[in-house]
Amino acid sequence: MVLDPPLPRPMVGRLAVIGLGLIGSSILRVAEARRLAEVGVAYDATPAVRARVAELGIADEVAATPAEAVRDADIVILCVPVGAMGAVAQDIAAHLKPGAIVSDVGSVKGAVLSALSAHLPAGVHIVPAHPVAGTEYSGPDAGFATLFKNRWCILTPPEGAEAGAVSALSALWTAMGANVETMTAEHHDLVLAITSHVPHLIAYNIVGTAADLEKVTSSEVIKYSAGGFRDFTRIAASDPTMWRDVFLNNREAVIEVLGRFTEDLIALQRAIRWEQGEALFDLFTRTRAIRCSIIEIGQETAAPDFGRERG
Amino acid sequence: MVLDPPLPRPMVGRLAVIGLGLIGSSILRVAEARRLAEVGVAYDATPAVRARVAELGIADEVAATPAEAVRDADIVILCVPVGAMGAVAQDIAAHLKPGAIVSDVGSVKGAVLSALSAHLPAGVHIVPAHPVAGTEYSGPDAGFATLFKNRWCILTPPEGAEAGAVSALSALWTAMGANVETMTAEHHDLVLAITSHVPHLIAYNIVGTAADLEKVTSSEVIKYSAGGFRDFTRIAASDPTMWRDVFLNNREAVIEVLGRFTEDLIALQRAIRWEQGEALFDLFTRTRAIRCSIIEIGQETAAPDFGRERG
Ligand SMILES: NC(=O)c1ccc[n+]([C@@H]2O[C@H](COP(=O)([O-])OP(=O)(O)OC[C@H]3O[C@@H](n4cnc5c(N)ncnc54)[C@H](OP(=O)(O)O)[C@@H]3O)[C@@H](O)[C@H]2O)c1
Numbered sequence: 001m002v003l004d005p006p007l008p009r010p011m012v013g014r015l016a017v018i019g020l021g022l023i024g025s026s027i028l029r030v031a032e033a034r035r036l037a038e039v040g041v042a043y044d045a046t047p048a049v050r051a052r053v054a055e056l057g058i059a060d061e062v063a064a065t066p067a068e069a070v071r072d073a074d075i076v077i078l079c080v081p082v083g084a085m086g087a088v089a090q091d092i093a094a095h096l097k098p099g100a101i102v103s104d105v106g107s108v109k110g111a112v113l114s115a116l117s118a119h120l121p122a123g124v125h126i127v128p129a130h131p132v133a134g135t136e137y138s139g140p141d142a143g144f145a146t147l148f149k150n151r152w153c154i155l156t157p158p159e160g161a162e163a164g165a166v167s168a169l170s171a172l173w174t175a176m177g178a179n180v181e182t183m184t185a186e187h188h189d190l191v192l193a194i195t196s197h198v199p200h201l202i203a204y205n206i207v208g209t210a211a212d213l214e215k216v217t218s219s220e221v222i223k224y225s226a227g228g229f230r231d232f233t234r235i236a237a238s239d240p241t242m243w244r245d246v247f248l249n250n251r252e253a254v255i256e257v258l259g260r261f262t263e264d265l266i267a268l269q270r271a272i273r274w275e276q277g278e279a280l281f282d283l284f285t286r287t288r289a290i291r292c293s294i295i296e297i298g299q300e301t302a303a304p305d306f307g308r309e310r311g
Numbered sequence: 312m313v314l315d316p317p318l319p320r321p322m323v324g325r326l327a328v329i330g331l332g333l334i335g336s337s338i339l340r341v342a343e344a345r346r347l348a349e350v351g352v353a354y355d356a357t358p359a360v361r362a363r364v365a366e367l368g369i370a371d372e373v374a375a376t377p378a379e380a381v382r383d384a385d386i387v388i389l390c391v392p393v394g395a396m397g398a399v400a401q402d403i404a405a406h407l408k409p410g411a412i413v414s415d416v417g418s419v420k421g422a423v424l425s426a427l428s429a430h431l432p433a434g435v436h437i438v439p440a441h442p443v444a445g446t447e448y449s450g451p452d453a454g455f456a457t458l459f460k461n462r463w464c465i466l467t468p469p470e471g472a473e474a475g476a477v478s479a480l481s482a483l484w485t486a487m488g489a490n491v492e493t494m495t496a497e498h499h500d501l502v503l504a505i506t507s508h509v510p511h512l513i514a515y516n517i518v519g520t521a522a523d524l525e526k527v528t529s530s531e532v533i534k535y536s537a538g539g540f541r542d543f544t545r546i547a548a549s550d551p552t553m554w555r556d557v558f559l560n561n562r563e564a565v566i567e568v569l570g571r572f573t574e575d576l577i578a579l580q581r582a583i584r585w586e587q588g589e590a591l592f593d594l595f596t597r598t599r600a601i602r603c604s605i606i607e608i609g610q611e612t613a614a615p616d617f618g619r620e621r622g
């Protein structure tokens with residue numbers, strides 16, 4: 001995966017990134033590598049993380065406080081867990097330059113928009129965003145400059161958002177390699193519930209179920225995990241804080257999708273109990289077709305010994 | 312992944328493989344590459360598959376009938392879907408050499424043992440086995456010689472099985488690169504229900520749920536699948552016939568584990584509804600530890616941008 005060359009001149013003056021984990025540090029890396037901002041400023045609540053980012057040299061300035069980080073910034077991107085967005089908005093509210101764009105990368109959009117709107121002053125542009133890209137790792141060392149390349153970034157500007165602010169943020173994400181889409185926060189939260197949040201919940205759940213079985217030991221589960229379980233454990237290794245916040249902040253959509261999932265699962269269980277082989281076969285054939293579509297649109301590879309390579 | 316060098320002399324005289332898909336063709340490939348048998352004989356019910364195997368040159372003989380395939384064979388391995396084991400046993404029963412070892416690779420062991428025992432004559436040794444290795448692909452072109460390398464192969468010899476037959480089969484699997492374990496068919500079926508069968512069922516189920524949502528289009532699901540859903544679609548792309556047979560033939564264990572899964576999921580849903588963040592955080596921390604154990608025992612890699620590479 002190669003990065004495009006640096007821009008002839010930066011598209012942003014001061015770019016402030018708050019929260020320097022997987023996502024925040026990846027933004028800094030690509031901004032630095034492609035020279036997207038005149039000055040990249042970094043801040044994280046944890047001193048050790050700030051020190052690490054200074055050491056990595058991926059920001060022009062590492063600020064000691066949120067206030068200092070956002071001073072004179074043209075674009076501020078909050079890359080903290082969803083549950084911390086409100087507190088950070090409160091910290092920075094009084095120090096933002098009028099006309100600044102405040103965005104975020106939170107995996108939930110409705111709750112974040114409410115949290116930001118509650119604290120930020122009139123005169124700054126709130127344009128929430130969510131890059132649909134990630135790994136199960138976290139922290140500043142987990143980031144990399146190509147994380148967003150060929151990935152989607154969904155903007156959820158509130159009604160009445162200024163077109164200029166939306167297009168400036170859109171241009172920035174495009175320059176970071178992402179394909180930008182726009183939708184309402186509400187629709188985003190439902191789409192992500194099915195494509196990301198409920199799959200994570202299910203993965204966490206089955207790994208938990210496995211650990212609690214009495215008749216099968218944990219060491220057996222681990223030993224024979226290559227049969228399919230292994231893939232779930234990777235998903236279920238994602239950051240606990242981030243995911244706790246996702247579920248607490250996207251409750252309605254998650255519970256709605258989960259209801260459908262459970263209903264379907266009970267029907268499937270019934271088909272097994274009553275040996276309805278045809279119903280099983282039909283579902284399994286249908287789901288296979290969806291996989292083919294994903295491969296076709298290039299979000300995945302179909303390399304034949306792919307499952308193997310990962311072992 | 313490299314294969315060990317060929318043996319100085321073959322450990323099996325005639326090795327017959329019936330069913331030439333992913334698993335059967337992989338057995339032929341490694342047997343050929345490591346010279347494990349004097350003669351490797353292949354048979355599949357589908358003429359096109361037989362022709363393809365002849366073309367690939369991975370068997371010394373491609374038989375035209377099951378009877379011809381097993382004639383004088385020392386070891387016969389059935390690599391057909393679990394639901395077809397009984398029919399194949401019936402086809403070959405009258406043609407087996409006395410003292411022959413009949414084994415299989417089915418993903419379910421209790422039902423296969425019953426099916427084989429019902430049809431095979433006294434004087435042949437039934438030693439069921441299950442290599443815990445696979446991909447979501449099927450057919451003779453999907454196989455490869457290193458499929459079993461460093462993977463587990465579980466033998467489930469029935470009570471009273473002859474020790475010599477068990478150790479001959481064990482030696483063959485070891486030579487194919489696998490680590491051999493022995494357990495009862497009943498325990499196997501429960502262990503695999505949690506490590507493989509229920510994970511597959513859940514993956515099939517959520518992909519089906521996603522396809523049926525009215526408020527989110529299929530193209531949105533596919534587009535934003537990088538958030539976690541994509542991993543499920545890979546699992547849910549596995550062969551429909553094979554998996555239908557697995558669920559029909561391991562009903563009790565699958566329903567037992569599924570019951571636990573659903574119970575846990577409902578508790579988790581309740582924790583979300585009542586905003587019990589700590590309960591979520593605790594589970595998510597516990598599941599992360601299981602992932603670490605799997606990486607430690609070398610069944611998986613922890614390469615930092617691993618999730619990314621796959622995109
Ligand atoms: N990981 C993904 O796959 C992914 C994908 C798309 C979007 N997202 C979203 O991106 C955001 C960040 O996720 P991430 O994976 O980058 O997390 P991460 O690696 O854990 O990084 C988050 C960083 O924010 C810091 N932080 C927490 N509270 C803070 C505060 N009040 N002020 C300043 N810094 C604070 C954390 O410090 P401490 O850890 O020391 O508290 C940590 O260094 C989340 O909202 C998440 O939903 C994640």
Ligand SMILES: NC(=O)c1ccc[n+]([C@@H]2O[C@H](COP(=O)([O-])OP(=O)(O)OC[C@H]3O[C@@H](n4cnc5c(N)ncnc54)[C@H](OP(=O)(O)O)[C@@H]3O)[C@@H](O)[C@H]2O)c1
Binds near residue numbers: 354392399447449550
């Ligand atoms: N795939 C995995 O991940 C995996 C892992 C471990 C164990 N297993 C087990 O291995 C076995 C084979 O799986 P696979 O993935 O190799 O399947 P596969 O690629 O679909 O191959 C099965 C082959 O058997 C043929 N066949 C079906 N009925 C037959 C019969 N009565 N006589 C002769 N040939 C017949 C099939 O022909 P048609 O398709 O033309 O009918 C097909 O060519 C199954 O029991 C499965 O549970 C699979």
